[in-house]
Amino acid sequence: MQFFIDWGIPIGAGVLLVWTYSAVRSGLGGRKVYEVFTLIDEPPNHLTAWIASLIGWLLVPALIGGVAGHVIATRIQRVKDIATNNLFTVRPMSQRLRPPRLITLLGDLFNKSLEDQQVLDTYVRILHRGNWKTAQEHWEVLVRDIMCTAELADLHRADALEAAESISRQLVLLPAFKDICLVCAVRGQGT
Numbered sequence: 001m002q003f004f005i006d007w008g009i010p011i012g013a014g015v016l017l018v019w020t021y022s023a024v025r026s027g028l029g030g031r032k033v034y035e036v037f038t039l040i041d042e043p044p045n046h047l048t049a050w051i052a053s054l055i056g057w058l059l060v061p062a063l064i065g066g067v068a069g070h071v072i073a074t075r076i077q078r079v080k081d082i083a084t085n086n087l088f089t090v091r092p093m094s095q096r097l098r099p100p101r102l103i104t105l106l107g108d109l110f111n112k113s114l115e116d117q118q119v120l121d122t123y124v125r126i127l128h129r130g131n132w133k134t135a136q137e138h139w140e141v142l143v144r145d146i147m148c149t150a151e152l153a154d155l156h157r158a159d160a161l162e163a164a165e166s167i168s169r170q171l172v173l174l175p176a177f178k179d180i181c182l183v184c185a186v187r188g189q190g191t
Helices: 002-026 030-037 047-081 093-097 114-127 132-147 157-173 182-187
Strands: none
Touching: 002 030, 002 047, 030 047, 114 132, 114 157, 132 157, 132 182
16 A cells, blocks of 8 residues: 555556646547557557557556566465465365355344343444444454454354454453454544
8 A cells, every 4th residue: 555655646647647648739639548558559650649658568567467466475475374284174065065154243233132232332332432334344344354363264264253253242342442442443543
């Protein structure tokens, strides 16, 4: 994200400036310059069109390569985080056939049990000042992040989700975090 802010915005502004200037100056119009920029058509005999084509020739493969490199690096890092002894284990058929479950909606916990009601009161009413939408979003982020930990990597996805929700419920009820939720604290939001 920081790379996008530091370099992406200035590069994007420069490309937009060259594209607009080329479209107006050469009289080709925005569509023709776009086709030249994205390397669909050959540039006509105009300097700004050739500059747009050169930028497109350099920038389009760089962007595609950058996105592909980021995706591949992220995938490799995730695999490296899995313990080697668990990397090639075969899951039993019962685990493979069991469909995944969705993260529990906070509204579904309403009037279920005393513990669920306490989680709702703490998380929605106190920590998020009654804002159900923000509370649900932060709940899903918290559960998702706990599911992605190395401790739960050995579990089946349904078991990992159940464990992550259980851990999340305990984190919500910790006295040290009663003034602000963990997601709000990390994002620097005051609720």
